Amino acid sequence: MDYNQYNNYNVNNTGDDSLSNKNDIGKKLVKIVIITSLFSVLIGIVGCVCVFKAFPNLLIDSTTNITKTEKEVTVTDKGIADAVDKVHDSVVVIKTYVNNQLYATGTGFIYKKVNGKYYFITNNHVIEGGDQIKVQFADESEVIAKLENGDKYADICVLSIELSKNYPVIEVGNNVDTRVGDTVFAIGSPLDYSVFSYSVTRGIISGKEREVAVSVSGAMNDWIMQVLQTDAAINNGNSGGPLCNINGQVIGVTNMKLASDKIEGMGFAIPIEEAASYADAIINGEDITRPYIGASLANANTAAAVTRYGIDMQDGVVVESVEPSLSADVAGLKRGDIIKKMDDVEVKDIATLRYQLYKYKVGDTIVIEYIRNGNTKTTELKLGAKK
Template identity: 35%
Template sequence: MINENEKKNTRNYKRSGLAFGVLGAIVAVFVVTTLFQWKGISISINTDEPTAQADELNFGQKQEAVTQAVEETSKAVVGITNIQESRQGTQKAGNGSGVIYKEDGNDAFVVTNHHVIEGASELEVILSDGKKVKAELKGSDPFTDLAVLQIDSEHVDKVADFADANDVEVGQTAITIGNPLGMEFAGSVTKGIVSGLNRNIPVDLNGDKKPDWQTEVLQTDAAINPGNSGGALINLQGEVIGINSMKIAKAEVEGIGFSIPMNVVKPVIKDLESSGKVERPYMGVSLQDVSQVPGSVLQRELNLPADISHGVLVQGIEQGSPAHQAGLEKYDVITAIEGNKVDSLMNLRQFLYNKANIGDNIEITVYRNGEPVKTELELSAQ
């Protein structure tokens, strides 16, 4: 006969067996569900909380997208060597990067930075496979820091795609491809985000340590190092969203680099490719900021009223230029264009290059012998 203890043990065993059976069924359902998910079958789970597995999958997908984007574009990114004349002959003066953006018959075109090719007597392009080919400079523009080179199209395997500037957003993934520190680290890739749009960075064009222009750029925290200049900043689709140009190099600053956006790049390289320069409105004057002229000179020699402390001084006028035809004179002080206050030479350039067009008639206000004078000037191409 079975005593009471044996009966209890039997009942406990059955309960344990039932519990393990239920647990086994749950595990089986989980395993089947997981297998179905990996086979691409969508299973609806009633929860608002993201799972760790989903996060890992999203991370993996993003990493795969980065890899694909780099693979898509890297062959269109090249190295550029600036070769200059010296007393010892020719020598390498610097390295940078560039992007092959167009193929037309026997010719292919590369965009890079003006400062990468500045002063070169010869230019050499190093393709992604290491092959070196000679390049011809089609044109460059110091204001936007852009230049266009031409090479033989037989060497080209890939042409980069340009993104629409309107599709670029703060926070989106940004990937740089270039050649930091020359060709020692050719084809290097860094990743970050677009940190800001429509930034304006002062640029010294003549070396006097004073800003002559403000370059429009987008900001990124993806590392941009010497040698990356002229290389590509791309999105996850492998499209170029900017041409890398510079970074803030201070000990207390980290992760602030700048790239020239496509809305600036596209029209400039079109002009450089076709005519070797960017056609901009032209006045035909040499100018100096009033702020750089001693106050005693302004009042004693120019008879400028004491309350006029802004504007640009006309130092010279080209014969036959729009300024000459408009009757501007040496030592006139330009204080306004089309009713817009002119604070400095950079301010005047920004109006001419960003808001005016060749052929426009503009009203200029100048102070001459202490009195305001207005005149009409028709802008021409330089």
């Protein structure tokens, strides 16, 4: 026997058996791993199904929360052209003359028509100081108007013209349903009315019941107006024009804006409810009478008051003088007294005092809290009327 051949056989035979055993073991291990993995995946799937069946909102929890906490809002903007057309011919240009010279221009609108007489609303400051007023209609016809009456604190006046020609009366809306964010537009004649008359500006209601201090009698703010705020552009010449909603209804009378390098888009309008109440009173021939306390007053927070009356600078109103036998005198108020409250409402200055005072009627009795010589006192004051 060939030794070498045998030896080679034994070596080769032994190596094949060892490799075969190892391969069998490896295959078994792979099968075990695969089966275990598949079983784990299966268990996971079954577990997830069970969890989702028990808690069906788990995956859509954030979507469900949004649906529950937020309103669905559909915005459809078709423009305001139809509303503008509806209002356009009810709007007029107001021209104020002094000695036959054009003094000021503004805007107004046809508020009512009674027995052939048209009544127009505009701002009192548009016609103040004039001796003749003309109204120019959308068809460019022009007629001299009669001033029925006006009120500088309400900044409302009423003009009238008797005409046989028909013009549309503006539709009056209300602010009960008006919300911040509602679309509004203003129509007016800013700057040069011959070029920019019937300009339309659009915006939103930015705020309601804004209290804005204004000057009525001089350079000092002496009155507070409660107005609508809008970002629709309000320019010189727009005063007295209508602020309208998208239904073409007037909801305010534009009357002022805040102008500054630091301010943009802050215009204001008198709510139509207030404007209409004054206009109706004027049309009905009623006098606009406000209560009067019979005293000359000054702000206590000025250097002049501190020097003149020897007081500390503070909020309040100083009594400069009282008229004999009128309300303040009867109530016992004296020169140098500092009015601090009116019926428990704090009085910061003349503007707030007048604003609160004009909420009352002639004949009402109010409680005044004041300081005299460092002591706080109260008195009852019956409101009279200025003669």
